[in-house]
Amino acid sequence: MVAYALAIAAAVGVVALTAIMFRKLGKGTEDGDPGGPSSAHAGAMLSAMFLLAFAIAIIVPWTTADAARQNTHTEARAAIEAYWAAAGLPESDREQVRSGLHAYVKSVVDDEWPLMAQGETDPTGGERLDALRSQVASVESGSDKLDDAKGEVLDHVRDLDTARAQRVADAATTPPEGLLWLTVLSGVVVVLFPFLAGARPRGATIVPLMAMAAMLGFGIYLCWDIMRVFDGPLAVGPEAFQVALQEFARISAGV
Numbered sequence: 169m170v171a172y173a174l175a176i177a178a179a180v181g182v183v184a185l186t187a188i189m190f191r192k193l194g195k196g197t198e199d200g201d202p203g204g205p206s207s208a209h210a211g212a213m214l215s216a217m218f219l220l221a222f223a224i225a226i227i228v229p230w231t232t233a234d235a236a237r238q239n240t241h242t243e244a245r246a247a248i249e250a251y252w253a254a255a256g257l258p259e260s261d262r263e264q265v266r267s268g269l270h271a272y273v274k275s276v277v278d279d280e281w282p283l284m285a286q287g288e289t290d291p292t293g294g295e296r297l298d299a300l301r302s303q304v305a306s307v308e309s310g311s312d313k314l315d316d317a318k319g320e321v322l323d324h325v326r327d328l329d330t331a332r333a334q335r336v337a338d339a340a341t342t343p344p345e346g347l348l349w350l351t352v353l354s355g356v357v358v359v360l361f362p363f364l365a366g367a368r369p370r371g372a373t374i375v376p377l378m379a380m381a382a383m384l385g386f387g388i389y390l391c392w393d394i395m396r397v398f399d400g401p402l403a404v405g406p407e408a409f410q411v412a413l414q415e416f417a418r419i420s421a422g423v
Contacts, residue, residue: 210361211361211365214354214357214358214361215358217350217354218351218354218355218357218384221347221350221351221354222351222355222387222388222391224347225343225347225348225351226390226391228343228347229342229391229394229395229396229397229402230394230402232338232341232397233394233397233402233403233404235338236335236338236397236398236404237404239331239335239338240331240404240406240408240409242327242331243328243331243332243334243335243409244273244408244409244411244412245408245412246324246325246327246328246331247269247272247273247324247409247412248412248415248416248419249324250265250269250321250324250325250328251266251269251270251415251416251419252419253317253320253321253324254266254269254317254321255317255419256313256314256316256317256320256321257304257307257314257317257321258307258314261303261307264303265300265304265321266416268296268299268303269300269416270413270416272293272296272297272300273409273412273413273416274413275290275292275293275296276293276406276409277406277410277413279292280293281398281405281406284335284339284397284398284399285396286396286399287339287340287342287396288339288340289335289336289339293332294329294332297325297328297332300325301325301326301329304318304321304322304325305318305322338397338398338404339396339398341397342395342396343395348391348392348395351388351391352388355384355385355387355388358380358384359377359380359381359384362377
């Protein structure tokens with residue numbers, strides 16, 4: 169924060185020092201016109217700054233949400249593959265592993281998803297996967313076929329754990345806080361710029377200014393509303409895990 173303040177102060181100082189030097193040297197001409205070159209240049213740059221900050225504030229959450237949605241499908245698919253692979257385990261172990269996978273996925277849908285809207289996750293999910301991995305590893309080896317089945321289940325559980333770690337990271341991911349403040353500040357300055365430049369719009373000329381202010385306000389609210397991956401208009405839902413639960417039931421009915 170101190171570095172930001174120093175950078176702003178240095179930039180303002182450069183402008184002030186340059187203005188004083190040009191005045192003392194008698195260079196340039198007086199520019200008090202709201203539509204003059206100084207105002208036109210500053211207005212264009214402020215608009216560009218706002219558009220840049222606004223674009224980043226929209227694109228970053230959008231791409232993060234797309235990646236998180238893809239990762240939920242990867243995690244759910246790993247759970248389904250592990251459920252299938254468990255068919256090669258002895259019957260008692262198979263049922264325990266499948267029960268553990270079902271309990272994990274159901275807890276993600278029912279317990280963990282509401283927490284992720286606040287950027288939090290349920291640590292018991294990781295504990296369930298650790299217990300599941302230990303359970304599969306403890307299955308006694310009796311043949312090459314059984315060893316292959318154990319290895320396949322462990323591989324899928326490992327993939328499941330990796331995808332879960334990414335989902336935990338996605339839940340806590342938000343754009344840099346300074347980016348939203350920059351978007352707000354640049355938006356306010358863009359709206360107030362005609363007044364700051366010395367113009368006093370009235371009558372019909374103030375209508376487009378008010379319309380622009382309304383649209384900027386809505387856009388900035390949208391930036392704030394989509395900051396979290398699992399909350400807001402772009403929220404990633406638990407559909408992939410709900411499909412996994414349906415697949416579990418179908419697989420159990422057939423195997």
